[in-house]
Amino acid sequence: MSMSLNDRQQQLMTMLESTGExxxxxxxxxxGVTEMTIRRDLEKLELAGYVKRTFGGAILASKDATLEDRSVVMTDEKSRIGRAAAALVQENDSIFIDGGTTTLYVARHLKPGMNITVVTNALNIALELLEKRITTVVTGGMALETTSTLVGPGAAESIGRMAFNRIFLGATGVSAKHGFSNSNMYEAEIKRMAIAQAAEVNVVVDHSKFGAKELFSFAALDTVHRIVCDQEPEQSLLEACRESNVELLAARD
Incomplete structure (x- = not known):
C-alpha cells in the first residue's frame, strides 16, 4: 500500500478484505479504542481510496468503477449469497467463476490460500483471487469495459479446453419458461461454454432477478444443479425449479 498505515489500520484492511464490510x-x-479513533482510521483509508464509508461503518472500495452503481445495490444479500456459494467449494476443486457483482462475492468469500484452481473471465475477480494467494487462470478474450469481463472467441476457446468440478455463474434473469438469461450476448455465450464443461452448475442471483427475462437465454432450468439466492422465488418459479430438479439454496443469515 502506497500510504503508510499503522498496525490497526493494516488489520482493519485485512478484515475488510475478508468480509467486504x-x-x-x-x-x-x-x-479497544474510541469510536472517534475508528472513524479517523476509516477516514484515512477512504482518502487513500481503499474504502467507502457507509452508515455505521465502511465497505471495501470497488476495484472497478463501472461496476460501482450495481455493486452497491443489495450488498448484504450478495455477500450472503457469496458466502453460501463459496462454502460449496472443496479442496482440490477446479472451478470457474464468471463476471458479475454477485459472483465477485463468491471470490471474496473463498478462504485465502485454498488449494484450488479458479478459472475466471473477469479481471476484477482475478485481482481478488491473486490477493488471496489462490491459483488463478484468466481466460483469453476481448475485454468488455462495462463488466471487466473477457469475452469472444478467445475466451470461449480457452474454456472449451478445460473441465470444472463446479462453476458459479451470475444471471440477469431467471424464469420458468425462459430459464436463465443475460442481457449481454457475448457473456451468455461464455456461460453456455462453461456449463458444457462443468460437473456441477451453480447460478448465484439475488431475488430481484426472479421472474425477469433478458434477451439472451443461456440455460434451461434443468441444466443447472443449484441456484444460490437470498430468498426463495414465488410459488410458480419455485415449483418449476422442483420439477427441473434444481436445488434452491437460500442464504438467509
Missing amino acids: VKVAVLKETF
Whole structure:
C-alpha cells in the first residue's frame, strides 16, 4: 500500500478484505479504542481510496468503477449469497467463476490460500483471487469495459479446453419458461461454454432477478444443479425449479 498505515489500520484492511464490510461499533470493541479513533482510521483509508464509508461503518472500495452503481445495490444479500456459494467449494476443486457483482462475492468469500484452481473471465475477480494467494487462470478474450469481463472467441476457446468440478455463474434473469438469461450476448455465450464443461452448475442471483427475462437465454432450468439466492422465488418459479430438479439454496443469515 502506497500510504503508510499503522498496525490497526493494516488489520482493519485485512478484515475488510475478508468480509467486504465493517461496522464502527464492532471495530471499537475489537481494537479497544474510541469510536472517534475508528472513524479517523476509516477516514484515512477512504482518502487513500481503499474504502467507502457507509452508515455505521465502511465497505471495501470497488476495484472497478463501472461496476460501482450495481455493486452497491443489495450488498448484504450478495455477500450472503457469496458466502453460501463459496462454502460449496472443496479442496482440490477446479472451478470457474464468471463476471458479475454477485459472483465477485463468491471470490471474496473463498478462504485465502485454498488449494484450488479458479478459472475466471473477469479481471476484477482475478485481482481478488491473486490477493488471496489462490491459483488463478484468466481466460483469453476481448475485454468488455462495462463488466471487466473477457469475452469472444478467445475466451470461449480457452474454456472449451478445460473441465470444472463446479462453476458459479451470475444471471440477469431467471424464469420458468425462459430459464436463465443475460442481457449481454457475448457473456451468455461464455456461460453456455462453461456449463458444457462443468460437473456441477451453480447460478448465484439475488431475488430481484426472479421472474425477469433478458434477451439472451443461456440455460434451461434443468441444466443447472443449484441456484444460490437470498430468498426463495414465488410459488410458480419455485415449483418449476422442483420439477427441473434444481436445488434452491437460500442464504438467509
